[in-house]
Amino acid sequence: MIVVTGATGKLGTLVVEGLINQVPVEEIAVVARDAAKARRFGELGVEVRQADYSDPASLADAFREGEKVLLISGSEVGQRVPQHKAVVDAAKSAGVALLAYTSILGGPAADFELAREHQITERYLIDSGIPYVLLRNGWYHEVYTEAIGQALATGGLLTSAAEGAEVASASRADFAAAAVAVLTGDGHANAEYELSGDRAWTFEEFTAEASRQLGKELPLNRVTPEVHRGILEGAGLPGTLVPILVGADDAISRGLLATRTGDLSRLIGRPTTPVAEAIAQGVKSV
Ligand SMILES: NC(=O)c1ccc[n+]([C@@H]2O[C@H](COP(=O)([O-])OP(=O)(O)OC[C@H]3O[C@@H](n4cnc5c(N)ncnc54)[C@H](OP(=O)(O)O)[C@@H]3O)[C@@H](O)[C@H]2O)c1
Missing domain, CATH: 3.90.25.10 (UDP-galactose 4-epimerase, domain 1)
Incomplete structure (x- = not known):
């Protein structure tokens, strides 16, 4: 099973649409804080799970053993460290096989304020011991x-x-295609991609x-x-x-x-x- 959080957002929607084109819908689940916003995916046969990054109890049943998960970084700047940590904790408890995270271009080298929450999340994810993928998205x-x-x-x-x-x-669609490539392909465990x-x-x-x-x-x-x-x-x-x-x-x-590293065009198999x-x-x- 492939699970996408933040699936009701603009990037998440593109990721789920990309997955639907490549894998059977029964193998896709989305996590949404507002399940009604994900109804469209539910009607297509995608499993909808309700959970909020801010509510660790709600995340307890969001993931299952062996799943590949995409954590799309939250949009509530300033609250994202505890939110993302709660998702990583829930994924670890469930025993997921892979956790991909949409981080920021440069990772530890990105020394500006917006990057701080991403850097802390990256460290926490790496230290969790879960096989991870860092999708370090540029603008x-x-x-x-x-x-x-x-x-x-x-x-x-x-x-x-x-x-x-x-x-x-x-484009957002390029970054979404990279996430789809990682979630549907093999050999990405513990990879760090600089995407631009x-x-x-x-x-x-x-x-x-x-x-x-x-x-x-x-x-x-x-x-x-x-x-x-x-x-x-x-x-x-x-x-x-x-x-x-x-x-x-x-x-x-x-x-x-x-x-520019070329990682994005290499992952998606076409120019950006x-x-x-x-x-x-x-x-x-x-
Ligand atoms: N690289 C860039 O240029 C760039 C630009 C803007 C943002 N970003 C980052 O990339 C992420 C995805 O971009 P986007 O364009 O798809 O943003 P978006 O449309 O705002 O989507 C954010 C997603 O995160 C979900 N979310 C936020 N807080 C949550 C919570 N507490 N619990 C559960 N879900 C929560 C939202 O759910 P709802 O639908 O319920 O709101 C939505 O599905 C953003 O959240 C941000 O971290 C990157």
């Missing part, structure tokens, strides 16, 4: 392409990343391509980290999130999200999706 194209409409409405794509800094993003796009882009290139596809200018609003912080605070973002977002752009300035294709999707929804 999704969609982080930027789904924000094109908002960027247009607010005067441009806001960044405090340095001029010329590069991002080697890939084959090509890196600069913010100048991104906004130029978006402007070309939009038929009007998408300005690049490059600001200092201090100004960036002020704009995000002024927009009402939670105080804890602001340094995380500004810190992520600082990491981009230092090249930490531009790492060009950012221009994801921009086209983003432009369609503007």
Whole structure:
């Protein structure tokens, strides 16, 4: 049995759809905190198990001996260490055969705030003794392409990343395909994959391509980290999130999200999706 947590999210949905195309539905289970959100999968024959990362008791029956599990990192930044530890503990008690985790590009070398919870989770998972796979995901194209409409409405794509800094993003679908490859293939136990796009882009290139596809200018609003912080605070973002977002752009300035190892295209057996294709999707929804 292959079990996917976070299956009701955007990445999880793509993973489950990919699995359904490759293995019998009776061999797939999803873990969702809101079982109603996973009903669509249930109707297709996928087993739906209800559990919340924040509720260890609910996780006690989420996994079974010998299963291959994908832990999709939670979306509640700041709460993820105890949440992920609870999932690892439950997986260990159940005796799962493999636990794959969606971590962050660079792993221990990613020294920025957003990476901290991933680093602690990675260590905890490795120390658990469960055969593991670290899927160290770089940025999704969609982080930027789904924000094109908002960027247009607010005067441009806001960044405090340095001029010329590069991002080697890939599409969510690429990262989902990598997870499917690991869950359906053999020989991945205790592997650490650095997953990113084959090509890196600069913010100048991104906004130029978006402007070309939009038929009007998408300005690049490059600001200092201090100004960036002020704009995000002024927009009402939670105080804890602001340094995380500004810190992520600082990491981009230092090249930490531009790492390219080729692991992603090797795992999925094809080149990663060009950012221009994801921009086209983003432009369609503007
Ligand atoms: N690499 C990147 O660029 C990037 C960007 C954004 C996020 N991420 C990370 O990658 C993860 C997957 O991305 P995504 O786009 O699929 O995010 P998403 O759509 O927000 O999905 C997050 C999933 O985690 C589930 N979840 C959150 N808290 C949970 C809890 N306490 N118990 C059980 N399930 C919980 C959500 O359940 P519900 O459906 O019930 O909310 C959802 O299924 C994110 O959670 C985040 O850690 C990476």
